[in-house]
Amino acid sequence: MELAESLVGGDAADVPAYGSGGFGYGWAGVWSTLASLLFLWSMVQDHLPFQLEDHLAAMARRVLAAVSPYVTITIDEHAADSFARSEAYRAAEAYLSATCADRAARLRAELPDGSDRVSLAVDDHVEVVDDFRGARLCWRKTKTLRRTNVIAWNPREEERRAYRLTFHRRHRALVEAAYLPHVLAEGRAVTVRNRQRRLFTNNASGDWAGGEDGPRVWSHVKLEHPSTFATLAMDPARKQEIVDDLEMFRDGKEYYASVGKAWKRGYLLFGPPGTGKSTMIAAMANFLDYDVYDLELTAVKSNTELRRLFIETTGKSIIVIEDIDCSIDLTGKRKKSNKNNDKKKKKMPWDNDDDDKDGKVTLSGLLNFIDGLWSACGGERIIIFTTNHKEKLDPALIRRGRMDMHIEMSYCCFQGFRVLADNYLGVAEHELFGEIRRLLEEVNMTPADVAENLMPRSKNKDVDACLGKLVMALKEASREAAALANKSLALLNKDDEDKDGDGDGTDEDDDEDDSSITSSGHDSDSDEEEKKAQEKEDKKKR
Numbered sequence: 001m002e003l004a005e006s007l008v009g010g011d012a013a014d015v016p017a018y019g020s021g022g023f024g025y026g027w028a029g030v031w032s033t034l035a036s037l038l039f040l041w042s043m044v045q046d047h048l049p050f051q052l053e054d055h056l057a058a059m060a061r062r063v064l065a066a067v068s069p070y071v072t073i074t075i076d077e078h079a080a081d082s083f084a085r086s087e088a089y090r091a092a093e094a095y096l097s098a099t100c101a102d103r104a105a106r107l108r109a110e111l112p113d114g115s116d117r118v119s120l121a122v123d124d125h126v127e128v129v130d131d132f133r134g135a136r137l138c139w140r141k142t143k144t145l146r147r148t149n150v151i152a153w154n155p156r157e158e159e160r161r162a163y164r165l166t167f168h169r170r171h172r173a174l175v176e177a178a179y180l181p182h183v184l185a186e187g188r189a190v191t192v193r194n195r196q197r198r199l200f201t202n203n204a205s206g207d208w209a210g211g212e213d214g215p216r217v218w219s220h221v222k223l224e225h226p227s228t229f230a231t232l233a234m235d236p237a238r239k240q241e242i243v244d245d246l247e248m249f250r251d252g253k254e255y256y257a258s259v260g261k262a263w264k265r266g267y268l269l270f271g272p273p274g275t276g277k278s279t280m281i282a283a284m285a286n287f288l289d290y291d292v293y294d295l296e297l298t299a300v301k302s303n304t305e306l307r308r309l310f311i312e313t314t315g316k317s318i319i320v321i322e323d324i325d326c327s328i329d330l331t332g333k334r335k336k337s338n339k340n341n342d343k344k345k346k347k348m349p350w351d352n353d354d355d356d357k358d359g360k361v362t363l364s365g366l367l368n369f370i371d372g373l374w375s376a377c378g379g380e381r382i383i384i385f386t387t388n389h390k391e392k393l394d395p396a397l398i399r400r401g402r403m404d405m406h407i408e409m410s411y412c413c414f415q416g417f418r419v420l421a422d423n424y425l426g427v428a429e430h431e432l433f434g435e436i437r438r439l440l441e442e443v444n445m446t447p448a449d450v451a452e453n454l455m456p457r458s459k460n461k462d463v464d465a466c467l468g469k470l471v472m473a474l475k476e477a478s479r480e481a482a483a484l485a486n487k488s489l490a491l492l493n494k495d496d497e498d499k500d501g502d503g504d505g506t507d508e509d510d511d512e513d514d515s516s517i518t519s520s521g522h523d524s525d526s527d528e529e530e531k532k533a534q535e536k537e538d539k540k541k542r
Ligand SMILES: Nc1ncnc2c1ncn2[C@@H]1O[C@H](COP(=O)(O)OP(=O)(O)OP(=O)(O)O)[C@@H](O)[C@H]1O
Pocket: 231, 232, 233, 234, 271, 272, 273, 274, 275, 276, 277, 278, 279, 280, 387, 388, 409, 446, 447, 448, 449, 451
């Protein structure tokens, strides 16, 4: 309605020649008189001072508005004092391209920035008629040259473009209340359908220097990952559950509003490396048609920066933090140096910082990012964390409401293998399938490894050779697993024998082992205390 209100400020002077445009109200005489007046007007225009000319033009508009049964609404390309294209203009353009372009005699082809698809728009000064609930609505794109004494670098800056919507005044209420909101909604939907999706990454805060349109906190490239749910290898029932959940989210705006929940949803993807967590994110983005914001948390220096990054994301997007356990100090305390840490471990922003110093991302900052008041602004956002070690994550971080759905990405099952075999080799059945099923039940192999084995080595897909290669790899993995199991068993037996030999059980090593097991309870208690103390400290700072 707000938009409708603002749009209805247009004048009624630019009424097109409806005698030929299809309105047919028998005003031919009036229009021909007007045409003569306009001709006369253009003749005298050049000889009048500016002020007088403007005055006469305003008067002519008033006279015309009084006698004409039509109303014209103008949607300018640029709102006053703005360089950016007005949203209403873009929506009208997208709406007309999608709904009325096929009726236009003259079209203009454009290749929008970063898109591969040519878009067709109604050309300047071409009239198209739209029907809406029995009302006929006439659209025309106009282009006038702005009169200015300033010489512009770019001649296009001189042009003033606008869409003019003309209709009979009896439809005015309908247009304001229903048609304009319809154009806006449809136009936005078309823009979303046609847009090139983007993959964003956060810039280091030192590079946030402001441009004309504000600081650039994110940079982006085209999102071109080809993964879909059809190509994702996993248990089909679980896959369907995820698809249903995503659909429910995407279409759930009213539902979320009705239950008083912010329109956002969190997914935790966990599992060993190579089981398809990142692939799943791409499949989700492709399914929902959302942008992806890949948040590199180690480049964020403070909770304030984190909030800023969130505010700068748009709706219809997935915000991803990969390997969350490696990106933040989940205990809220300072990390101890640990040489045995994961190979993926990244340098933390607080590594060289004093703990008491302000300016670092804390667990509570991250919790607020996901679930605080700010997280609700804008809506329609999905937040995804991935991890190889779910058990390392703070329960507060992954509780329902923050991470609503926990999805385990696991080793390749037979159903998953079938998807891969179909994708990579185009086979749905084969005599080796039975053996592969049996081996997959025995051995843990990631979908990444299965896929690599199935990948043909030449253009002529040799299905037998590829499946044979997989069988060999599975057998090899099975042998290795058996050897490892034997080795572990032998070590355990040796340990038992050592203990029996010691008798008193006061071996130093034993003590150490025991303490690491029993102290885990104590450690976790003191961890808990330290975490609470840290959170209090954070709150105070804020
Ligand atoms: N479930 C799967 N379905 C289809 N392809 C998969 C699947 N899992 C892995 N792959 C293949 O293996 C490659 C690696 O997978 P991906 O990067 O998604 O693993 P990941 O779980 O994110 O690993 P990491 O924990 O190391 O980040 C992908 O490019 C894809 O080709």
